[in-house]
Amino acid sequence: xxxxxxxxxxxxxxxxxxxxxxxxxxxxxxxxxxxxxxxxxxxxxxxxxxxxxxxxxxxxxxxxxxxxxxxxxxxxxxxxxxxxxxxxxxxxxxxxxxxxxxxxxxxxxxxxxxxxxxxxxxxxxxxxxxxxxxxxxxxxxxxxxxxxx
Numbered sequence: 085x086x087x088x089x090x091x092x093x094x095x096x097x098x099x100x101x102x103x104x105x106x107x108x109x110x111x112x113x114x115x116x117x118x119x120x121x122x123x124x125x126x127x128x129x130x131x132x133x134x135x136x137x138x139x140x141x142x143x144x145x146x147x148x149x150x151x152x153x154x155x156x157x158x159x160x161x162x163x164x165x166x167x168x169x170x171x172x173x174x175x176x177x178x179x180x181x182x183x184x185x186x187x188x189x190x191x192x193x194x195x196x197x198x199x200x201x202x203x204x205x206x207x208x209x210x211x212x213x214x215x216x217x218x219x220x221x222x223x224x225x226x227x228x229x230x231x232x233x
Contacts, residue, residue, distance in 0.1 A: 086193070087114070087195055088116050088182070088191040088194045089116070089117045089158060090178070090216070091154055092119060092178070093151070094197065096197030096229050097154070097158065101158050101161055103225065103227045110162075110165055111166065114167065114168040115162050115168070115169045115170075116185070116189055117171045118155070118182065119151040119172075119174075120174050120175070120177065120182065121144070121148055121174070144175075152171075155172070172185065187221060192222055194220055194223070195227065196216055196225070197213070198211070198227065
């Protein structure tokens with residue numbers, strides 16, 4: 085089985101990683117760990133020339149480093165129990181990136197953690213997990229992290 089694990093480096097993604105370990109046999113599964121880094125180009129006013137704001141390039145590089153560390157950590161956890169793992173970091177909207185990479189890699193399953201936002205916060209921020217579930221051409225497992233008491 086080809087599994088696409090979409091991560092964002094949060095505890096919700098860690099729960100998704102643990103769900104893969106508990107649910108799937110490493111001998112029969114391979115995992116592609118993906119993190120999408122949102123483009124910072126929306127922050128640059130249209131009248132600015134590309135590269136005019138050097139702090140954007142620095143911020144983008146920091147985000148990429150954090151994303152690489154995040155996918156590497158998830159890969160290490162999965163490899164420790166025997167999964168064959170590949171990693172990828174892309175610069176794109178997470179919703180589109182997850183769907184595009186799942187299609188391209190012929191994933192059988194997408195696994196994503198849910199932040200569990202509700203109400204106005206969900207409306208304003210949106211839900212990557214919900215969007216992926218609605219538009220994916222394969223099955224989607226949304227892992228919900230329950231609050232600790």
